[in-house]
């Protein structure tokens with residue numbers, strides 16, 4: 511229904527290639543027939559693109575991360591501009607060469623600070639499955655390729671060059687604008703944890719923190735479809751369940767074999783996981799509709815609109831047939847491990863199950879555990895929590911959302927701006943716990959095929975969408991400082 515509001519943006523995709531030999535500048539082939547001919551990229555954009563490639567060439571595969579050289583690389587760019595910054599080495603307890611980088615462009619203090627966060631580490635990449643070496647920063651047919659392109663070095667460079675541009679323009683700001691690059695998001699979040707433990711005063715007073723998340727989604731012909739913003743994520747609750755029984759030689763079966771207990775519990779947990787009640791968080795109707803891979807109006811129980819339909823159990827059940835949508839609608843349990851005896855002929859003292867549970871933001875962990883105990887109904891069960899943190903969600907009716915909508919609508923009148931939640935975790939929850947309003951939004955346009963390549967092969971970011979993001983974020987920051 512929003513398609514009628516969409517603008518045809520660009521006739522053809524910009525093609526960018528590098529000059530051979532000593533020429534370091536970009537050769538840009540501007541399509542003569544484009545419906546909206548674009549001006550050539552500004553020197554700032556070209557510089558940002560070159561440094562984006564450079565950033566992608568630095569291998570920060572985690573483990574081990576090795577973010578210190580990238581922190582130094584970003585620091586050098588800030589130093590050159592005279593932007594105040596501090597590099598924090600995390601210390602050997604977090605591994606070798608781990609660091610965070612913090613920079614600040616000061617406003618007059620009449621409004622609360624705005625923080626841009628990104629992580630410098632990336633997940634590993636196997637070059638044999640890539641068309642281009644994953645740490646090459648290669649540009650091909652309008653895309654920059656490299657591990658981290660959309661997760662999330664591209665955002666880091668757009669954030670950084672927004673500070674640089676504002677500084678060069680000597681723009682007066684009301685809010686301090688903070689740039690934060692952290693280590694280790696992909697493994698232990700030790701970079702963000704270090705910041706919160708050791709330097710909370712540098713971020714605590716901020717109003718908004720913008721982390722990785724969703725983007726402006728465009729289709730393959732470059733039409734902007736919608737902007738999606740993460741406002742929360744589910745809480746991970748990882749459990750180890752141990753069961754105890756009478757051990758002995760397996761030639762004599764025992765009724766209270768610990769493995770039998772674990773199996774019976776697993777059966778009950780599986781059955782219960784299908785019955786966990788649905789809960790529709792406020793404001794998520796549009797994101798559920800957009801993320802459902804099909805036409806929701808054809809599902810059983812659909813009534814007039816999403817808000818009404820989401821109150822109908824039959825519709826919810828049909829919608830939740832799609833696993834990702836299901837995970838957005840309820841607490842979930844995945845059984846991920848089982849352990850019994852190491853020896854086939856021995857009944858062990860104990861057996862265990864590993865559960866990866868994910869709770870909707872704002873849920874009560876104790877209530878969930880109590881219900882799980884009731885479901886299992888075995889007095890011998892011992893439940894240990896291996897990982898948990900409380901996850902909150904940030905409201906979608908704030909000055910940030912208002913600015914985002916206002917500025918996006920200058921570019922794309924009527925573009926839907928849609929809040930959503932993430933089923934997995936980022937560093938965002940750690941900062942929500944500090945009292946900040948945290949949003950998952952990367953300021954660029956990304957097509958659907960590109961969006962699925964995060965953590966996958968041939969990760970990339972479109973140059974045109976990246977350039978657009980540099981203008982857009984600059985405008986957004988100015989709007990937030992009015």
Ligand SMILES: [Zn+2]
Nearest residue numbers: 661662695722
């Ligand atoms: Zn990421």
